[in-house]
Amino acid sequence: MGQALDLARDSVCCAPNPSVGCIIVKDTYCIGRGSTESYGGNHAEVVAIKDALSKGYVLAGSTIYVTLEPCCHYGKTPPCLKSILDIQPLRVVIAVLDPNPIVSGKSVNQLRLSGIIVDVGVCRDEALWLNIGFFSRMLISRSWVRTKIASSLDGKSSLYNKQSKWITCNNSRKDGHYWRARSGAILTGIGTVIHDNPSLTVRYFPTSKQPIKAIVDDNFVIDPNSNIFDGSRVVIFTAISNKEKENIISDKNGEVVLIDSLNRPDNLMDLNIVMSWFHQNNINEIHVEAGPGLNGRLLITHAIDEFLIYVAPILIGDANSIVKLPIIDNLKESFSFSILESLIIDKDIRLRLYTDSSWDKIKASFI
């Protein structure tokens, strides 16, 4: 199952489908491997079966390890269940059931009715994390929000004079592009667009498609000549209507989403409404790369599910903090997380942390 999970991890361009990995074993040998192809292509099980057949193996009596319950319905491709039944395996090992409550467990039942041994739940948590956005969208109707931050040891993102566009090392920044690639949308704030003028594309990781680029721009001050308008799809969330500007942006593949913010504090949009747009548009994971202001607003809105923090081993002193939050009087008012992972990447440390609320709800679906 570890090998199947690794295969799935390398296949990130199939969104909104989940990344799935599959390994077929016979007589202790791995005879077939597969992972989900790009959206509309073959599923992992079919790829693995074809791989084994192409090498001349007889698949009857084999064991199939797959990171998600095989599908049993006709979608863009025929059901994987049929392909599996055709080869007559001895046993199928599944990491986690299909999250759709209507079909969840159906394939398992049909496999068992056909006399195949089925084990479910092997490496379940790893399989959930591998497609956390997919499970979040399907089970708790929420796009998973992962906020990427580059930080010094003392929690600073940049100097006051903004000198320090990059504080982390090259390999950390490249790793960040893996997380961009697996997300359906990259979200930033207008401050970052103005100060850094980023393109927000996936560059250092192979991908067949670019995520949507999304900007929180309450006052609709974005410059239509910003680098972000490079022909790929851009969505701007704003509280201010300006038809003329909307038309200019529309010509550059930009879409403006108006969100009423009257009677809101400081006339700022409710970011929960912004987030629900992503869910309605079938986005599994939102990758946030923003400044301290938007990071703070998202935190206070409880919109963030996961933090991906690259910590550079430097002490900067007085400078811009990674997140802007109000002064608190009691530690109970701080925002707390659980640690998923701590990993050394070259010169830096990569931390992954999550809020218990979303993860607990997702896990509860399987108990």
Add this chain to the structure above:
Amino acid sequence: MGQALDLARDSVCCAPNPSVGCIIVKDTYCIGRGSTESYGGNHAEVVAIKDALSKGYVLAGSTIYVTLEPCCHYGKTPPCLKSILDIQPLRVVIAVLDPNPIVSGKSVNQLRLSGIIVDVGVCRDEALWLNIGFFSRMLISRSWVRTKIASSLDGKSSLYNKQSKWITCNNSRKDGHYWRARSGAILTGIGTVIHDNPSLTVRYFPTSKQPIKAIVDDNFVIDPNSNIFDGSRVVIFTAISNKEKENIISDKNGEVVLIDSLNRPDNLMDLNIVMSWFHQNNINEIHVEAGPGLNGRLLITHAIDEFLIYVAPILIGDANSIVKLPIIDNLKESFSFSILESLIIDKDIRLRLYTDSSWDKIKASFI
């Protein structure tokens, strides 16, 4: 050698002697184990030999794994070299040579002259880190300064109202006592003594002796009734003489070290002079637990060799930073480190980082 290093790690009360571990293997079985006893007691090799003999083993032809070159001189105990030659081993594997240039390699030569196979340098870096303060004191005439910090994800140590004495979890704080126990002195600033009134003793780790407690108190404002005066040895570094107060403190086992700070910025002491006191007093490792002010001064003085940071997975926002440093204009002026280790301890992450300068000098002694 891994087992020998583990044995050494558990034996931290032998300072100023190094912690050493020894394993004796014969016919693929481990027949003896030992680690350095408290100061004046047996060395690891002798403990391991006695352990094997007590179980009735014949030691001739065995292989000895030891984390430091055996001694060849009479100190508090007879030379370990003699005990080893007496049992006629086949082979001796040594992690690192004795750092004293006068005796370094002498035992290795004598073992080889006696026909014993000797390998040197197995797990050398691990062995150096295990006794980094001992090697630092012997090789670069510097007590090793390890600064312990408890931090939020955004680099804060406490709220502005100081509410938040503990931001890390119980197990992190217990782990901190291991590092107190292996140090020869615990250093703090007068601000911490006034605000927290700590006792600075080793409590959650078994130890036969308490480190010296040391305080940086430039203006000699310490209250002689502070908890820190509990009868164990206390050293106060100050720039202001006050004979009457010195006498009161002397009665409480406190020692005042006067350091001239005339013509110094803000009349603050030169912390390099403070640090040299520890070296002169045979302290291997100094464990600093101080506030942002002293941490910042030590950094600017380049007095810190290692950071031990317990990161609690919380975001606090605007609050007291872990280290007070002046505003910089260029990232090149920041203080940078290398990562030694990143470890999850219960709810927190423990980071160990070091400055290249001291470590490079220590390593260079073995090339």
